[in-house]
Amino acid sequence: MKARAKQDAAPVALSREITFAQAINEALAEEMRRDPRVFVIGEDVGEAGTPFKVLSGLIQEFGPERVIDSPISEAGITGLGVGAAMTGMRPVVDIMFGDFLTLTMDQVVNQAAKIHYMSGGKLKVPMVVRTTLGATRRSAAQHSQSLHALFSHVPGLKVALPSTPYDAKGLLKTAVRDDNPVIFFEDKMMYQLKGPVPEEEYTIPFGVADIKRPGTDITIVATSSMVQVALAAAEKLAGERISAEIIDVRTTAPLDKETLIESAKKTGRAMVVDEGYERYGVTAEIASVIADSAFYYLDAPVKRIGAMHVPVPFSPALEDLTVPTPETVVEAAKTLCGRI
Amino acid sequence: MKARAKQDAAPVALSREITFAQAINEALAEEMRRDPRVFVIGEDVGEAGTPFKVLSGLIQEFGPERVIDSPISEAGITGLGVGAAMTGMRPVVDIMFGDFLTLTMDQVVNQAAKIHYMSGGKLKVPMVVRTTLGATRRSAAQHSQSLHALFSHVPGLKVALPSTPYDAKGLLKTAVRDDNPVIFFEDKMMYQLKGPVPEEEYTIPFGVADIKRPGTDITIVATSSMVQVALAAAEKLAGERISAEIIDVRTTAPLDKETLIESAKKTGRAMVVDEGYERYGVTAEIASVIADSAFYYLDAPVKRIGAMHVPVPFSPALEDLTVPTPETVVEAAKTLCGRI
Amino acid sequence: MKRSTKPKPKTGAPASATLGPEKLLRFYRQMVKIRLFEEQVNQLYTSAKMPGLAHLYIGQEAVAVGICEALRPDDYITSTHRGHGHCLAKGASADRMFAELLGKASGYCRGKGGSMHIADQDTGNLGANAIVGGSAGIATGAALSAKMRRSEQVSVCFFGEGALGQGLLYESMNMASLWKLPVIYVCENNLYNEYTHYRETTAGEFTTRAEAFGIPSESIDGQDIELVHTAALRLVERARQGKGPAFLTCNTYRFHGHHVGDIDRSYYRSKKEEEEWKNKRDPIELLAGRLVARKLVDTKALKELEEEGRREIEAGVAYALSAPYPDPGEVDQHVYT
Amino acid sequence: MKRSTKPKPKTGAPASATLGPEKLLRFYRQMVKIRLFEEQVNQLYTSAKMPGLAHLYIGQEAVAVGICEALRPDDYITSTHRGHGHCLAKGASADRMFAELLGKASGYCRGKGGSMHIADQDTGNLGANAIVGGSAGIATGAALSAKMRRSEQVSVCFFGEGALGQGLLYESMNMASLWKLPVIYVCENNLYNEYTHYRETTAGEFTTRAEAFGIPSESIDGQDIELVHTAALRLVERARQGKGPAFLTCNTYRFHGHHVGDIDRSYYRSKKEEEEWKNKRDPIELLAGRLVARKLVDTKALKELEEEGRREIEAGVAYALSAPYPDPGEVDQHVYT
Numbered sequence A, B: 001m002k003a004r005a006k007q008d009a010a011p012v013a014l015s016r017e018i019t020f021a022q023a024i025n026e027a028l029a030e031e032m033r034r035d036p037r038v039f040v041i042g043e044d045v046g047e048a049g050t051p052f053k054v055l056s057g058l059i060q061e062f063g064p065e066r067v068i069d070s071p072i073s074e075a076g077i078t079g080l081g082v083g084a085a086m087t088g089m090r091p092v093v094d095i096m097f098g099d100f101l102t103l104t105m106d107q108v109v110n111q112a113a114k115i116h117y118m119s120g121g122k123l124k125v126p127m128v129v130r131t132t133l134g135a136t137r138r139s140a141a142q143h144s145q146s147l148h149a150l151f152s153h154v155p156g157l158k159v160a161l162p163s164t165p166y167d168a169k170g171l172l173k174t175a176v177r178d179d180n181p182v183i184f185f186e187d188k189m190m191y192q193l194k195g196p197v198p199e200e201e202y203t204i205p206f207g208v209a210d211i212k213r214p215g216t217d218i219t220i221v222a223t224s225s226m227v228q229v230a231l232a233a234a235e236k237l238a239g240e241r242i243s244a245e246i247i248d249v250r251t252t253a254p255l256d257k258e259t260l261i262e263s264a265k266k267t268g269r270a271m272v273v274d275e276g277y278e279r280y281g282v283t284a285e286i287a288s289v290i291a292d293s294a295f296y297y298l299d300a301p302v303k304r305i306g307a308m309h310v311p312v313p314f315s316p317a318l319e320d321l322t323v324p325t326p327e328t329v330v331e332a333a334k335t336l337c338g339r340i
Numbered sequence C, D: 001m002k003r004s005t006k007p008k009p010k011t012g013a014p015a016s017a018t019l020g021p022e023k024l025l026r027f028y029r030q031m032v033k034i035r036l037f038e039e040q041v042n043q044l045y046t047s048a049k050m051p052g053l054a055h056l057y058i059g060q061e062a063v064a065v066g067i068c069e070a071l072r073p074d075d076y077i078t079s080t081h082r083g084h085g086h087c088l089a090k091g092a093s094a095d096r097m098f099a100e101l102l103g104k105a106s107g108y109c110r111g112k113g114g115s116m117h118i119a120d121q122d123t124g125n126l127g128a129n130a131i132v133g134g135s136a137g138i139a140t141g142a143a144l145s146a147k148m149r150r151s152e153q154v155s156v157c158f159f160g161e162g163a164l165g166q167g168l169l170y171e172s173m174n175m176a177s178l179w180k181l182p183v184i185y186v187c188e189n190n191l192y193n194e195y196t197h198y199r200e201t202t203a204g205e206f207t208t209r210a211e212a213f214g215i216p217s218e219s220i221d222g223q224d225i226e227l228v229h230t231a232a233l234r235l236v237e238r239a240r241q242g243k244g245p246a247f248l249t250c251n252t253y254r255f256h257g258h259h260v261g262d263i264d265r266s267y268y269r270s271k272k273e274e275e276e277w278k279n280k281r282d283p284i285e286l287l288a289g290r291l292v293a294r295k296l297v298d299t300k301a302l303k304e305l306e307e308e309g310r311r312e313i314e315a316g317v318a319y320a321l322s323a324p325y326p327d328p329g330e331v332d333q334h335v336y337t
């Protein structure tokens, strides 16, 4: 299983700790209180509060008119979301497992992403699709994928991938306020991760990477729960006197190229860790961006670590081999730094 | 509009020239004659022979039992294809525009791609999804996309992108004979492109890139019609004494890394040209592969040229700006070679 | 989702209204305008002045006009690849539509959408859609939004019978029925999915497709604008009163090819069939005949109305032809807000 | 697609057959085996011996057994996330199923599929599917294939009533009806889509969903295996004779939670409802009662049959527990053929 290291210190001094799931819940509740146009639609989002219990309590506060239990119709609810968003509402569509996004692709890729452009800027689709990613839950091939690369590829979409409770709350609030369709990926293995989250209102802008741990020898760019894996790896690397700088992109679209490039220029070595499939995935874009702009500063090729190119196997004996772990990241980092 | 340069000399001396559309038609007809399990299903594939007239005549030879006119149900026909493929048939599913693949994603990504693996190697899905890509036809945002990156990302799928009539025929025959699901992309702007195709039977293996034009100064890797664009660019570059090696990957999955890397090592400069969106697209993977393995041989960062990150606009005044052209490739190549 | 409050009816003509002469003359004008617009589009195509293709609405005018005339300006419609008629009927003006079709900056979508994506927010047109059936969710979502906002708006989803092949339509109808959303599904059955007769692609009966979700469903002659309009008034009013969705099949015919380039049609439909529809079932001729028979107007007056329409169309196309293309710098605008 | 040749019937029991004692006893044994298998699965879960989750079929046994007993070994089924019952009923053996559930190399899918993806080609099981409704196309495609190969095979698509929310089902039924494909859609209505009652997600009546596509549709008591089996015999025979698809709703109930971890269910269904089904509508008890009442068997004999089943299950789970995991080298095998 992916290591779930405790999160790094958040930017301000904070005493309160809540889970990733609570952070999501709070963000939605606050946005729904703030803006009556915000509503949630999805399967078992009502009384059940989703199978992950992430939305528990929302229906009690906001009622079944704003927390809508839907039929098992992923394409349909996404389509309804698009139409509602175009006409003055701000829907948050809940797609239980990121794997089911495959059913929504036409509504997301051909409709939501393109309507603003196709209408010459007149119509807009302020919709959030909240969904999950991540393996190692023994859920097999159709409930374990990390498909964010597919959406990062499509113009008109924004893609957010929080890695801590703090980021989850701040990014989700930004997503709800954004006038563009946002695909918001939550690693289901992180829901119980605890971390500091202030009581006060805050949002986190899209397109601003976060240096989760500063370092000097190697840049490790990571996404979602791989940030936690990278942080765990950094801790081990520190023991071997390799100082790793961990950068969380937070949003793959928009991508904060500058922060990545600057770090790579500084350290001269870069790695990208992501739980999506490595081939034609997010690591390829990020590695290319770094390799392009930091070319003359790099001491070694940018190393990519993504998921193995296999449908996620059920057997624990196999599944754990398919995703990056602190150990594989440490190995790769050491090799990159010439320590093996 | 993308330049449609005449194709390079084919490997053997050939007198007969046919169009890309005819090559596709011949490949299917030959495979259907050879193997009674092969059949075609899609919208208007029968009497109409598809809107592009690519399948004209097939229904006359093979009858409506093997050239099946379907309802407008992209997900449905793909699903039927998967089931038929699992039970002894070899369906060729026709998805008129590559943009409509969004409707088939669950059947392709969650079913076709995974069934062989999930069943521990027992079931298989020998299905071909034939579809189109390419802009500059004034068809706007929902009929112009080149979505092959989405499928190249998914384990279990193979993705073929022929760039000449010769390759179209040879690769399609291979696709039909392959026991895995293959997504086969035809640039609709290339259907009238003519080129030499032998009368004799031949197939082209997957995962073998083709050096369409040898060169020494710069490697230009391209896909689909961008190979034609690159060849036109190479011709212009030759006039400026830059010798470009044009490599057609022919299949993005599997990818013939070796040929690309060897070429880049030889020339020291590499570019990737693809009509899909550049960000998180095919150029990112190919550039990363080259940047990784040819790192110590490269004189400059690998340059990527993909489609502009916008939904394809209708207006000709805008659409032509969004795709790579021989001119943009020439410019980039010259810059890369330090000539500007 | 459970709904407790029912918005009480406020507007909309009573469904039983007999259609007065002004209304009928307005229908005539609107239908003629669509006809002339489309003929002009065809000419732009054949004279190579229009980029790409277009799908003409000629023959189906009574559907768009009959329905849209039953709507409030702020009611919503979603449209299809064959969408010019819906767009005009909902109130868009010809000049900016032509500009859009020619890819000009003054087009409704700044030339970015073209024929298959014309949208006009000001008249409630949420856009044509080039994905068959692709707007079923959007129209239903607009109805959900109207209900949530208690705006008493109604949403109309236009689609061809080919869209009955798309699963999204059924997913959407299920939710519309469950939540009693104010949406009318208008199925324009013009007999063909591109080049294939609907009987080869469509099992069972049309009306039952919606009834399966508890949605009342009717099938009517789509060439008779009085019939279409009367049905629309009734169903729209019903929806506005919170009584839920309806499904209306309008049986019609496209007089031209699937798109402007579809000239040789003999392999999929007979000349005879085409002639019969054109000669006996032209919605404009049918209404004209009635107007004259009922002595509401004479043929000369009709001719004048037509000339008036022609002038509008000619001015519109002239405007569009001389309008400038968008600036190259617009190409990457509007990807994000 | 037009079909001219109609395969002539060759096999299959006549639909009017009265069910003899051997057949009923076999049903009993099969249902008990499924029940015991699932109880064992629950135990594996609660004792933390099984990775992940599983969706128990307990309470629905009469459906899988009643249907599958009407099929030939080479007929096809597609199954769901709640698929152990279908798999056993179609002929798979418990030991290799347990092995699969534990992720062992000797599992039906070498441990790669697990509970939600068990497939067994040898018994015609094309696989469980973790996408609700995801196998509608596959089952229909298998029927198309059978028809094209003139193999006289029939295909059964099992799904829960939640799958009525998925558009793919309607797209598939339309084609099955158009082309008279030998496929039976078996909708197991166990009242709940996960934690939501089907009335909140499903508009209209079940039977009309298929009738809308011209497919004959019936709704029966899914707890009465004689009823289920008799209906299945009739519909399967009809399909085999080339007379086309059918839709069969079996009204049933899952006695346990949505999955093994769904323990606190009071927020979505009452204890009372559960008890009533368990006490009065248990398909195994119902059949046992009849067998005894008809004096075909005594309770002692039934007990023995149960013990026999228990031994098989216990041997199966023991086998699986001690079976080895797949070699790490298998992880990237079978991605491609």
Ligand SMILES: Cc1ncc(C[n+]2csc(CCOP(=O)(O)OP(=O)(O)O)c2C)c(N)n1
Binding pocket: B043, B072, B074, B096, B100, B103, C055, C081, C082, C130, C131, C132, C133, C159, C160, C161, C162, C163, C190, C192, C193, C194, C258
């Ligand atoms: C999802 C999808 N599949 C296929 C097409 C190609 N296509 C465009 S129009 C059309 C036929 C539509 O028929 P119908 O819905 O009856 O509308 P009509 O053209 O008759 O107005 C098809 C198949 C498409 N645009 N979208």
Ligand SMILES: Cc1ncc(C[n+]2csc(CCOP(=O)(O)OP(=O)(O)O)c2C)c(N)n1
Binding pocket: A043, A072, A074, A096, A100, A103, D055, D081, D082, D130, D131, D132, D133, D159, D160, D161, D162, D163, D190, D192, D193, D194, D258
């Ligand atoms: C497409 C899709 N959406 C959602 C889910 C999550 N999910 C798993 S089972 C289930 C409920 C299924 O209900 P039903 O079809 O009635 O089957 P049952 O569990 O009652 O046997 C849901 C929503 C899924 N697996 N696939």
Ligand SMILES: [Mg+2]
Binding pocket: C160, C161, C162, C188, C189, C190, C191, C192, C193, C194
């Ligand atoms: Mg039609």
Ligand SMILES: [Mg+2]
Binding pocket: D160, D161, D162, D188, D189, D190, D191, D192, D193, D194
């Ligand atoms: Mg159920």
